[in-house]
Amino acid sequence: MSFDINFIGILIGAIMASSVPLILAACGELITERSGVLNLGVEGMMIIGAISGFALMVVTDNLFLAVMGSMLSGLIISIIFALLTQSLLTNHVATGLALTIFGIGMSAMIGKNFVGIPGKEFPLLFVSLKESVPFFGPIFFGHSIILYFAFLLPFLTNYFLKNTKVGLIVRAVGDSPTSASNQGINVLLVRYSCILYGGAMCGLAGAYLSLIYTPQWIENMTGGRGWIALALVVFATWSPIKVLIGALIFGGITILQLHMQAVGLRIPVQLLSALPYIMTIIVLVVISRDSRKIKLNTPTSLGQIFYKEK
Amino acid sequence: MEALLIKVEKRNDVSPSIYFLTPVLAIFLTLIGGAIIFYVLGFNPIEALKFFFITPISDLYGLSELLVKATPLCLIAIGLSFCFKSNNWNIGAEGQLIFGGIVGGGVALLFYGHEGFYVLPIIILSGAIGGMIFAMIPAILKTYFNTNEILVSLMLVYVAKLLLDYLVVGPWSNPEGFNFPETRQFSESARMPILFDGLRIHAGIFITLATVFLSWLILYKTYLGFQIKVSGLSLKTAKYAGYKGKTMIIIVFVISGACAGLAGVGEITGPIGQLHRNISPDYGFTAIIVAFLGRLNPVGIIFASLVVALTYLGAETAQIFLQVPKYTGQVFQGMILFFLLGSDYLLFFKIKFLGLRKNEL
Numbered sequence: 202m203s204f205d206i207n208f209i210g211i212l213i214g215a216i217m218a219s220s221v222p223l224i225l226a227a228c229g230e231l232i233t234e235r236s237g238v239l240n241l242g243v244e245g246m247m248i249i250g251a252i253s254g255f256a257l258m259v260v261t262d263n264l265f266l267a268v269m270g271s272m273l274s275g276l277i278i279s280i281i282f283a284l285l286t287q288s289l290l291t292n293h294v295a296t297g298l299a300l301t302i303f304g305i306g307m308s309a310m311i312g313k314n315f316v317g318i319p320g321k322e323f324p325l326l327f328v329s330l331k332e333s334v335p336f337f338g339p340i341f342f343g344h345s346i347i348l349y350f351a352f353l354l355p356f357l358t359n360y361f362l363k364n365t366k367v368g369l370i371v372r373a374v375g376d377s378p379t380s381a382s383n384q385g386i387n388v389l390l391v392r393y394s395c396i397l398y399g400g401a402m403c404g405l406a407g408a409y410l411s412l413i414y415t416p417q418w419i420e421n422m423t424g425g426r427g428w429i430a431l432a433l434v435v436f437a438t439w440s441p442i443k444v445l446i447g448a449l450i451f452g453g454i455t456i457l458q459l460h461m462q463a464v465g466l467r468i469p470v471q472l473l474s475a476l477p478y479i480m481t482i483i484v485l486v487v488i489s490r491d492s493r494k495i496k497l498n499t500p501t502s503l504g505q506i507f508y509k510e511k
Numbered sequence: 512m513e514a515l516l517i518k519v520e521k522r523n524d525v526s527p528s529i530y531f532l533t534p535v536l537a538i539f540l541t542l543i544g545g546a547i548i549f550y551v552l553g554f555n556p557i558e559a560l561k562f563f564f565i566t567p568i569s570d571l572y573g574l575s576e577l578l579v580k581a582t583p584l585c586l587i588a589i590g591l592s593f594c595f596k597s598n599n600w601n602i603g604a605e606g607q608l609i610f611g612g613i614v615g616g617g618v619a620l621l622f623y624g625h626e627g628f629y630v631l632p633i634i635i636l637s638g639a640i641g642g643m644i645f646a647m648i649p650a651i652l653k654t655y656f657n658t659n660e661i662l663v664s665l666m667l668v669y670v671a672k673l674l675l676d677y678l679v680v681g682p683w684s685n686p687e688g689f690n691f692p693e694t695r696q697f698s699e700s701a702r703m704p705i706l707f708d709g710l711r712i713h714a715g716i717f718i719t720l721a722t723v724f725l726s727w728l729i730l731y732k733t734y735l736g737f738q739i740k741v742s743g744l745s746l747k748t749a750k751y752a753g754y755k756g757k758t759m760i761i762i763v764f765v766i767s768g769a770c771a772g773l774a775g776v777g778e779i780t781g782p783i784g785q786l787h788r789n790i791s792p793d794y795g796f797t798a799i800i801v802a803f804l805g806r807l808n809p810v811g812i813i814f815a816s817l818v819v820a821l822t823y824l825g826a827e828t829a830q831i832f833l834q835v836p837k838y839t840g841q842v843f844q845g846m847i848l849f850f851l852l853g854s855d856y857l858l859f860f861k862i863k864f865l866g867l868r869k870n871e872l
Contacts, residue, residue: 296852
C-alpha cells in the first residue's frame, strides 16, 4: 500500500465527522449529569432529533429550520423526563430507559412516510481550501458548520463549568442539592434547565446523522450511538475535554473498521464492529478501579432523587 | 379570581391497595395516550385501539400467540426482579438472552442428527449456563473493579448481537442454506414439544411457571430472599447486618442471567427452531418494563407479561391493518412505563384538595 499523506488527512477528516454526534450528545449529557441527573434517554432523544430534523427538511425545504426543529424536539421530549424525575420524583434509570424505548417507537411512527426519500445536500464550508491545501485541507476544511460547533463545544462546556457563576451553580447542585437549596438556589430550575439543554444537544446530534452524516431516514438509525455517548461521559470522568478525546478514539475505531473491511483484512467484520463496545468496557474497568479518580469528578448526587419538604 | 388549593403531603405508609392499583391506572392512561397519538396521526382512535388490543386475542390462535410472547418476557422479568430488588441495574438481559441462545444453539447443532430424550434438557441447561456466564461479566466487574453495571451490561448486548451475526453468517451457517444468514433447522428432539396441534404454544411455558414458583419461594421464604430485599431497601443496613454484598451481587446477576438464557434457548428451540440474526424482538429490554409493571412481584409479573405481550401482538396486527411500523408497540411500552413511574407519586404523596378559595384582588 502506497503511503499517501493526503489519504491520512482524509482519514482524519472522516474520523472527525464520525465523532460529531458523540461529542454533541455526550457534552449535553455531561451538563445534565453534572447537575446530578442521570438521563439514560440519550438514544431516544437522539433518534427523535434525527427524524424531526429530516422530516422538517423534507416538509419545509429549509435546513436551518430543520436543525433548529431537531433541537427543539429533543428538548420537548426531554421535558417528559424532567417532569417525571424532578417533579414526580421517579427513578432516573427506569425513566431514561422508558424515554429511549418511547423515542425509538415514536420516531419510527413519525418516520413512516419519510423512508426512502433522499436527503438534501448540506452546505459545507471552505470546500476550495479542502482540495488545495495538502494534508491539512481535508482535516480543517470542507466540513459543515455543525462539525465546527461540535469541536468548539467541549471547550465552551469546560469554560462554562469552571469559570462562570452559572457553571458553578450547576456543579453545586450536582454535588449537594440540599446545601445548594439551603443557599437559596432553585435546584429544580437548575436541573430542569440542564435536562432540557441535554435534550436539545441530543436532538442536534440526531440531526447531524440524518441531515449530514448519512442524509436520509432509516428506522433505528442512531444504532446505539446514544449509549456510546453515555459511556463516553463516564469514560471522560465528567470532563468535557476528555469527552472530545474519547469521541475521537471511538470515531477512529469506527472509521478504521470501515477501512480495514475495504482493504480486505482477514478479520471478521463483526469483531471490528464490536471493538468500540469492548473498548468502552475496558476503559470503564481501568478508570473505575481507582475509586479516588472517579470520586474526584463524579457528581456526588448523580441519579439520586431530590425532594425538598415544603 | 378563584384558585384551587392543592396540598401535597408525604405519606408515612404505602397502602398496598394503591401499590397494586397504580399499574392498572398506568395501563388505562396508556390507552388514552395511545388514542391521542393515533388521532393525531389521522387514524380513528377507537378503531386503532381495537386493532391493537382486541383483534389480536379474539381467537384461539391469538391467545396462544399471546402466551408464546409472554413466556420469555415473564421469565426474563422474574430474573430481573432479583437484580432490581437489590439495586443492581442489569439492563443487558437482551445480551444474556442472545448469548444463552448462542450456547444452546451451538449445543443443538452439535447434536444435529442425534435423537433422544436427553438432547433437549442438555440444550436448555447449556442455554441457561450461557446466559449465566454472560451476566457474570458485569457482576464480576462491578464487584472487583467498581465498574458501572448499567453501561457494561448494555455494551455486552451489542457484543452478543455481533457474535450471533458472525456465527450465523460464518462458521455456523447452514451448509445447504444458499448462504442465508441462518443455521440448520434443529432436529426434532432438540425442539420444545408443542402443546396443541396447530398452535405455537410450547413447553417453555412450564419452565417459566416453574421459575415463577421457585423465585417466589426464594424471595419470600428464604434467608437469601430476605437479604436481597434488605440490601435493596438500605445498603447501609445490609452492611451493618454483615451480609456479603459482593456475593449477593453475583448471585442476583447469575439468577437473572440464567433466566434470560433460558428465555433465549426457549425461543430458538421453540417457535424459531434454528439460529438466525433476529432471535429476539428486544424481549430483554421490554422485560424491564414487565418487571416494573409487575411491581417486581412474581404474580404481578405474570399479569404484566401478558399485558406487554399484547403490545407486541397489537403492533403486528396494526402493522397489517393500519400500515403503521412494528415499532409502534414500543410507543405503548414506553408510555406504560412513563405512566407507571409517574403514578407512583401517588404512593408516596397524598394530594389533598382544600377546596376553592377566592383570591382577594
